[in-house]
Amino acid sequence: MALQAAALRDATPPRAVSAGAGRHGAAALGPLRGQRSGDSRKRGGTPVTDCDLLIVNAGLATMAGGQACGAILDGALVISDGRIAWVGARKDLPPALRAHEELDGRGGWLTPGLIDCHTHIVYAGNRAREFERRLAGASYEDIAREGGGIQATVRATRAASEEQLLRESEPRLKRLLDEGVTTVEIKSGYGLDIADELKLLRVARRLGAGNGVDVQTTLLAAHAVPPEYAGRAADYVSLVCEEIVPAAARERLADAVDAFCERIGFSPDQTRRVFSAAHAAGLRVKLHADQLSDSGGAALAAEFGALSADHLEHANDAGIAAMASAHTVAVLLPGAFYCLRETRLPPVAALRKNGVAMAIATDCNPGTSPVTSLLLMLNMACTLFRLTPEEALAGVTRHAAQALGLTDRGLLEAGARADLVLWDIDEPVELAYAVGANPLAGIVRGGRVVRWA
Numbered sequence: 001m002a003l004q005a006a007a008l009r010d011a012t013p014p015r016a017v018s019a020g021a022g023r024h025g026a027a028a029l030g031p032l033r034g035q036r037s038g039d040s041r042k043r044g045g046t047p048v049t050d051c052d053l054l055i056v057n058a059g060l061a062t063m064a065g066g067q068a069c070g071a072i073l074d075g076a077l078v079i080s081d082g083r084i085a086w087v088g089a090r091k092d093l094p095p096a097l098r099a100h101e102e103l104d105g106r107g108g109w110l111t112p113g114l115i116d117c118h119t120h121i122v123y124a125g126n127r128a129r130e131f132e133r134r135l136a137g138a139s140y141e142d143i144a145r146e147g148g149g150i151q152a153t154v155r156a157t158r159a160a161s162e163e164q165l166l167r168e169s170e171p172r173l174k175r176l177l178d179e180g181v182t183t184v185e186i187k188s189g190y191g192l193d194i195a196d197e198l199k200l201l202r203v204a205r206r207l208g209a210g211n212g213v214d215v216q217t218t219l220l221a222a223h224a225v226p227p228e229y230a231g232r233a234a235d236y237v238s239l240v241c242e243e244i245v246p247a248a249a250r251e252r253l254a255d256a257v258d259a260f261c262e263r264i265g266f267s268p269d270q271t272r273r274v275f276s277a278a279h280a281a282g283l284r285v286k287l288h289a290d291q292l293s294d295s296g297g298a299a300l301a302a303e304f305g306a307l308s309a310d311h312l313e314h315a316n317d318a319g320i321a322a323m324a325s326a327h328t329v330a331v332l333l334p335g336a337f338y339c340l341r342e343t344r345l346p347p348v349a350a351l352r353k354n355g356v357a358m359a360i361a362t363d364c365n366p367g368t369s370p371v372t373s374l375l376l377m378l379n380m381a382c383t384l385f386r387l388t389p390e391e392a393l394a395g396v397t398r399h400a401a402q403a404l405g406l407t408d409r410g411l412l413e414a415g416a417r418a419d420l421v422l423w424d425i426d427e428p429v430e431l432a433y434a435v436g437a438n439p440l441a442g443i444v445r446g447g448r449v450v451r452w453a
């Protein structure tokens with residue numbers, strides 16, 4: 001997985017290649033390289049002569065295995081009907097292709113659209129004052145026990161209308177989109193009753209529809225015990241299992257179910273009840289696991305075939321081995337680690353050794369990770385957790401898709417959704433190297449050109 005940066009540096013940089021002219025001709029193309037047999041429109045390699053969009057004069061960080069980000073220097077990429085139809089070196093591009101539109105990558109690099117696979121972006125208010133308190137010595141757990149933390153956001157969020165939540169949350173989403181995010185997961189978890197949890201999920205869906213971005217929603221009703229259930233956590237878990245999970249599934253508002261398994265959250269047994277209810281409702285699960293202590297969360301997530309186990313700073317070896325067997329993705333959240341000034345690192349070496357896929361996300365939330373920069377998370381994953389730049393980039397593309405159970409994106413390959421980003425960089429490692437830079441130069445979402453500077 002190590003980034004073979006030298007290989008990229010030593011090769012002729014794509015910037016040296018001039019843009020190709022429009023291509024017109026009558027001859028048919030042969031079968032498209034890497035074409036999926038399941039693509040009915042081109043099943044069996046039926047020759048294709050037309051496409052909607054051709055992008056040339058860019059390096060391609062395909063993330064499709066191999067090494068060096070699956071890089072193709074001086075690449076070409078063909079899009080039809082919202083899907084990538086062909087990926088390869090420009091010299092291999094059949095000259096007869098008729099493209100409705102052709103774009104010049106100007107020697108930059110194309111990557112898959114970025115995927116932020118763990119956010120709590122919909123909430124009201126902010127917790128800047130708690131930031132001050134933590135600086136003065138209070139811990140996250142101190143603040144939670146005093147009714148601050150999640151509970152403070154729950155009060156503000158319950159009091160907010162859908163419109164207000166939309167208004168307050170949209171700027172956070174737009175900051176992610178400005179950095180090339182094309183798919184984002186949004187969790188509920190600040191409503192903690194049936195009406196307000198569903199309200200959050202509806203706002204998340206509306207944010208996606210209104211901003212042309214694919215939003216995956218996750219029900220996190222088991223985020224904290226609401227004040228009206230203080231001392232009656234088991235009763236609240238019953239409400240979650242018997243009413244909130246079934247309602248979210250029935251109204252098709254949730255794509256997955258999550259829980260906060262922690263000393264200040266829910267016990268492993270309570271988490272099991274929530275996960276059983278999720279499975280009964282036909283929903284996959286994810287877990288906030290082993291962030292502050294070893295609760296056996298990694299193994300519990302694996303036991304339920306979770307899409308991902310997230311945080312994992314205190315995960316044990318048996319849990320990591322179980323995650324590997326269950327193909328559960330480890331979602332690492334360096335923003336929360338940084339903001340909480342944690343010192344216990346997630347077990348990256350053990351995750352690598354066991355072949356557990358690692359994703360990276362912002363964990364955008366008002367208390368422990370008020371982060372709206374996925375590019376900054378790439379740098380922090382490398383600087384704080386010692387991921388390689390290639391691992392970090394896979395963590396916001398291929399592995400982030402896997403953490404959401406999405407098999408149609410995260411790679412530049414034929415058949416994938418045409419979500420891609422053009423970067424004004426000389427090599428992919430720059431995306432993880434620079435702090436505070438945003439070299440975004442173009443966005444294509446679902447085959448539609450959203451931006452091309």
Ligand SMILES: [Zn+2]
Nearest residue numbers: 118120288363
């Ligand atoms: Zn979280």
